[in-house]
Amino acid sequence: MGHKVHPYGFRLGTTRTWTAKWYADKEYTSLLKEDLAIRRLVERRLANASVSGVEIERGINYVTVSIHTAKPGIVIGKGGANVEVLRKQIGDLTKPRKVKLEIKEIRQPELDAYLVAANIAQQLARRIAFRKAMKQGIQRTMKAGAKGVKIAVAGRLGGSEMARREWDREGRIPLGTLRADISYGYVLSRTTYGTIGVKVWIYRGDVPDQRAARPAAAPAVAPAAPGS
Numbered sequence: 001m002g003h004k005v006h007p008y009g010f011r012l013g014t015t016r017t018w019t020a021k022w023y024a025d026k027e028y029t030s031l032l033k034e035d036l037a038i039r040r041l042v043e044r045r046l047a048n049a050s051v052s053g054v055e056i057e058r059g060i061n062y063v064t065v066s067i068h069t070a071k072p073g074i075v076i077g078k079g080g081a082n083v084e085v086l087r088k089q090i091g092d093l094t095k096p097r098k099v100k101l102e103i104k105e106i107r108q109p110e111l112d113a114y115l116v117a118a119n120i121a122q123q124l125a126r127r128i129a130f131r132k133a134m135k136q137g138i139q140r141t142m143k144a145g146a147k148g149v150k151i152a153v154a155g156r157l158g159g160s161e162m163a164r165r166e167w168d169r170e171g172r173i174p175l176g177t178l179r180a181d182i183s184y185g186y187v188l189s190r191t192t193y194g195t196i197g198v199k200v201w202i203y204r205g206d207v208p209d210q211r212a213a214r215p216a217a218a219p220a221v222a223p224a225a226p227g228s
Helices: 007-011 028-045 072-076 078-094 115-124 131-145
Strands: 052-059 062-069 099-107 148-155 166-169 180-191 194-206
Touching: 007 180, 028 052, 028 062, 028 078, 062 072, 062 078, 062 166, 072 099, 078 099, 078 180, 099 148, 115 131, 115 148, 115 180, 131 148, 131 166, 131 194
Parallel strands: 062 099
Antiparallel strands: 052 062, 148 166, 148 194, 180 194
């Protein structure tokens, strides 16, 4: 039997960290709902800005929201107008805490699995053949320097009556290796004849071991025996 594990949850605490960094006892439920509201707001307002992920970090009286995007110009807007509007809207959700907004650019969107999956999902919505979309996605990703990529689509492919799953792969995808830097993305393509799910795994190499980078401790020297 296969045991499918989320590539990010599997690596938490080793090569990946959490996308929400905060701790709360009594306010946990309200803060969790606040986080979800912030993510929904960013997803709705920046639907065309190629946003790959949102990180939220909380302090005593502040909230830091980091937005990873391939199109920072759209997020910032002319003279920073869009950022100010977004900061104000997030501030309305998190009152009375102060909001700090950080925009982080994704320099190689072809190596981000979520953006690749979103691109394929948009093509499927425009009725482009799923095999062609998968092949082109794999070629672009491998040309960008990936060591391996796997793309799977599932649903009423090509408008067929019976749903099925198709996938294609090139290179290595070592999902069981903790040090492997795996980018994973899942996007739904809402077509006229049903919903098609798109999953993408991208292997970008190994994360260097932090323990190996530390200098080795000097060996302990035993004190000389008296009279020696």
